[in-house]
Amino acid sequence: MSGLRAQKKADKNRRILEAATTLFRKVGYDSARIEDIAEMAGVSVGTFYNYFKNKGDMLMATVSMEVEEVLAAGDAIIARDHDEVAPALSELIGKYYDHSLTYLSKEMWRTAMSLSIAQPETPFSKRYTALDHRLSKQVCDLIRALQQRGIVRSEVDCDAVGELLFNNVNMMFIEFVKDEDMDVNGLKASVAKQNLPVASLMSVGAD
């Protein structure tokens, strides 16, 4: 039975991941020492590094799950009928923000973003950046869908506006995770206010 080794491996992988996410949420990313994670998972420090490239890589599993779910939810929103630009945008962006703290704490987001900027050549950063681009593309897709339904002016460059809006969404999210006192509703309100002029200018009918 050659499955013994494979099963042990899968089991340890799961135990380490569980221990890490538990500790990250309980004591924070920085204070969760590899030694503690390894002990809680019932393995040695060396084994931890056998399963994960480094401490930061542990986060990516969680970030990835988070973003994949929100992308799926976003597709469902785009598929629906919308008759105004601003509410459609608010719904998609609101979904991003509402979902954001499901698996990750603000501190975990900060760490993930920080790592992806600090070491852009690592697999971690490349995966993070790829997820970001898929989100950006989704906002572009929404604008394009609205344009095809005749809600957005036909001369508007959907990709240009979509990227612009998403970059704002992203930057505001950075401000959000940097400020422990800021809540999701405040964030959504700020972004809605920023989007409004662009949304109304690009709408058909309004002038």
Next chain:
Amino acid sequence: MSGLRAQKKADKNRRILEAATTLFRKVGYDSARIEDIAEMAGVSVGTFYNYFKNKGDMLMATVSMEVEEVLAAGDAIIARDHDEVAPALSELIGKYYDHSLTYLSKEMWRTAMSLSIAQPETPFSKRYTALDHRLSKQVCDLIRALQQRGIVRSEVDCDAVGELLFNNVNMMFIEFVKDEDMDVNGLKASVAKQNLPVASLMSVGAD
């Protein structure tokens, strides 16, 4: 002569700062060890920490100088006459980008941004964020100036649009410093493309 101590202090401060920036640019931020910086400055490691709170704080002096200069240049641009939105925006943003690598390398920017996100409660992060806000406000000021000259539609919310545009500028700058192969001209072209629809929609006269 009570100036002996003060003069020594100023001298050491300068020597440490010089050594650090030299090494950061020569071998990169991560590879520049405190021990090396201290040795090059002719002081002990302990003394380094007497003058600077930590390694990251060394960067802030440089970042601060960089941004202060660009803010001054930006004010001069805003004061000038403009008759179109897009070129005015491009000029201000182009100045930001052109100036950005004067004192800091891409790696130093990445480190600074990364630190400011990872530890938002530190003085480092607070200073960085404050500089960011002043830049954001400057973009708002430009839009407002254009509006007062009758170039931007009167119903446009200048702060909303300004923040949106600046957040895009900022996010694109993050992409820029994450990619060693991207040059300033490519960056400027991308941002100009993103700005164009908004610039033309908000212009008086165009529809």
Next chain:
DNA sequence: CTCAAAAAATGAACACGTTCAATATTTTTT
């Protein structure tokens, strides 16, 4: 079943940012 080769686990050792008790220097007081 035995045993050699492959795979996995281990924890001591290392690197580097940071701290701090001890020491040295400068300034002030008398």
Next chain:
DNA sequence: AAAAAATATTGAACGTGTTCATTTTTTGAG
């Protein structure tokens, strides 16, 4: 000018992420 107080310097020691030579476990062929 001597002593006391204030300030500055020092480098060994510490904490924590990461590496790697060694040991243990698993596998499959003979």
